Amino acid sequence: MSHAESHTRIHDVLASQARRQPGAICLYEEGGGTLSYAQLWQRVQDVAGWLRDQGVHPGHRVMMVGENCSAMIAALFGCSLAGAWPVGVNARLSARETDTIRQHAQPELLLYTTGISPSAAAHADAAGAADADPAVWGPGVQAVRASRPTQAEAGELAAEVATVIYTSGTTGAPKGVMVPHRGLLHFARVSAESRRLAPHDIGYAALPMSHIFGIATVLMATLHAGASLVLRSRFDAADAFKALEHPGVSILQGVPTMFSRMMAVAPPRAELRAPALRYLYTGGAALDPTLKRDAQRYFGVPMHHGYGITEYAGSMFVTDIDAPRDDCSAGHAVDGVEIRIGSPDAGVPVPGERGGILIRGPGVMLGYYRSPEQTAQALLPGGWLDTGDIGFVDAGGALFISGRSKDLIIRSGFNVYPIEVESVINAFPGVRLSAVVGRGTADQNEEVIAFVEPLPGATIDINLLMLHLRAQLAPYKRPARIVPIDTIPTTVSGKILKQPLKERLA
Missing domain, CATH: 3.40.50.12780 (ANL, N-terminal domain)
Structure with missing residues (x-):
């Protein structure tokens, strides 16, 4: 059996590398420092012990509000080692979005990477968090316990979940995806x-x-x-x-x-x-x-x-x-x-x-x-x-x-796939990014609307762009309107957010 096949939980991968090449660089950290595989694995073990000391049991959720840093990674694998469910939340989400996830996940403990992220620091301040042990975490991590005890998940499922990832929730409340080890x-x-x-x-x-x-x-x-x-x-x-x-x-x-x-x-x-x-x-x-x-x-x-x-x-x-x-x-x-x-x-x-x-x-x-x-x-x-x-x-x-499927536009009975129209628009000189959405019409049809973000310093001639589209697209695929926009909204992970664009048209 290979070393990969013997692994049952995600922290096993890190532990194996720490034994195999302890001195090798694992992370080049922001600010210029490095962390070896052995150093990261030791931190993960310390974090797991600290979590247990805080009353975190297998099946408890631990919510990590932060941005990329060694503490986020140590928390992910420390939860794996302790049997807890890490719930990573990007600190750039709003207070409302973060609280929605907290209320749904019901974490026993919340962690904030305050040292690397001003956004996380703001969330931590609002939650009344205090400094976590720097001997375990290093500087710049704060924590707060749940206001009341939470129920740990039990049964076979408790041991199978590596992390819970909440979807971006661009069209509704975010959903917590249970990702398997x-x-x-x-x-x-x-x-x-x-x-x-x-x-x-x-x-x-x-x-x-x-x-x-x-x-x-x-x-x-x-x-x-x-x-x-x-x-x-x-x-x-x-x-x-x-x-x-x-x-x-x-x-x-x-x-x-x-x-x-x-x-x-x-x-x-x-x-x-x-x-x-x-x-x-x-x-x-x-x-x-x-x-x-x-x-x-x-x-x-x-x-x-x-x-x-x-x-x-x-x-x-x-x-x-x-x-x-x-x-x-x-x-x-x-x-x-x-x-x-x-x-x-x-x-x-x-x-x-x-x-x-x-x-x-x-x-x-x-x-x-x-x-x-x-x-x-x-x-x-x-x-x-x-x-x-x-x-x-x-x-x-x-x-x-x-x-x-939710982005599909049906125009006069024909299917319009936004990606096809966006590809043609993005090929036009001066365009950095585009987003195509559908808008309902009074006669129960849909029309195609295109939002276009220019390259820095560029100006897009909308009339010429329309001529370009006429030459490249069938009539039912052509935008009824092109809307210039300074910046097309995206999620914190870089995916285009179309719901805010549709709301602008309402």
């Missing part, structure tokens, strides 16, 4: 192998560790390989370019908006210093062909892509490192993943047939916490997960995402 452990191996990660590799970790992309693809895969991470509390394009030069990031991963921001401030190609860069990867949202083309030309390496959602512990589809694609497909199913289009009984997908994407595999969530009705809607008989996305596969089995 086995799924994260499985994908750590799959992801590391897909990129051929090795101990000498260095990744860039600005994606929030409170989201599945940051935990599974960035953190768990890196630790599985014994590689290193440049850890950053927030994404900053200028800092990313500095990290490419030193310490020499070799694996650069992020959501498309991250790469869009990098391209907007990129130095001249001749001044790029990225001696170790060998792999670009984007996920978490649709990949725009213009962004892919520009990023590949600039960085000089292929841009890979994948498909994942919060309800699955890692990416379900990834492009092949040995066969870079010319299109924007999400690639092929990773080890252990099965797909159906439309219904579980549909059989092997028919190439080109578009429909709802259903997935089955070891990373499927255990359910939505305290929400059996929503769980029943998403988890179908036979172990299938309804992703809520629409797509199709080609003759070779590669997956293409058409969009979210």
Whole structure:
């Protein structure tokens, strides 16, 4: 049995690397310090003991309000070691959003990474938190107990949950996704192998560790390989370019908006210093062909892509490192993943047939916490997960995402997929980003509305853009209106928020 197969909980991965290469650098911290595998593992053990001393038992929830730092990672693995359920919450959420999650999760203990995050400090101050033991946590962590005792989860489920991740809740109350240990452990191996990660590799970790992309693809895969991470509390394009030069990031991963921001401030190609860069990867949202083309030309390496959602512990589809694609497909199913289009009984997908994407595999969530009705809607008989996305596969089995089912626009009986219209808009000179939404009309139809954000310093000629769209799109796909906007709203993880745009049109 391999060391990976012997793991049952996510902290086992870190413990193994601490034994195998104790002095190797695990984290390049913000501010210039480093943390070895042995040092991080010791901190995790100290945190687990401290949690127990605070009255945290297996099955209790521990809510971590913060931004990326070693304390967030120590809390994640410390909870795993103690048997608790970590609930990571990005500190940039509002007080209302954070409190909504707290009320639903009912944590026994709340932690705040006040040293690295002014936003976390504000939340901690409002909660009346006090300094946690710096001998355990290091400086800059505060904690507060629940105002009344909470009930620890029991039974088989209590030991299976690695973390609870609350969805962004852009169209309603956030849902707590129960992520399984086995799924994260499985994908750590799959992801590391897909990129051929090795101990000498260095990744860039600005994606929030409170989201599945940051935990599974960035953190768990890196630790599985014994590689290193440049850890950053927030994404900053200028800092990313500095990290490419030193310490020499070799694996650069992020959501498309991250790469869009990098391209907007990129130095001249001749001044790029990225001696170790060998792999670009984007996920978490649709990949725009213009962004892919520009990023590949600039960085000089292929841009890979994948498909994942919060309800699955890692990416379900990834492009092949040995066969870079010319299109924007999400690639092929990773080890252990099965797909159906439309219904579980549909059989092997028919190439080109578009429909709802259903997935089955070891990373499927255990359910939505305290929400059996929503769980029943998403988890179908036979172990299938309804992703809520629409797509199709080609003759070779590669997956293409058409969009979210809730974002589909029906115009005069025709289906309009926003991603297609956005791709055409984004190819127009001066456009940094676009977002296409539907708006209901008096005759019970829908019209297409496009929001367009220009590149810094650019001015977009709306009339010329309309002419461009007329030449590229069928009449029913063309926007009835183009709305210039300074900044298209995104979640803290970089996904475009369409609900606020729809509300602007109401």
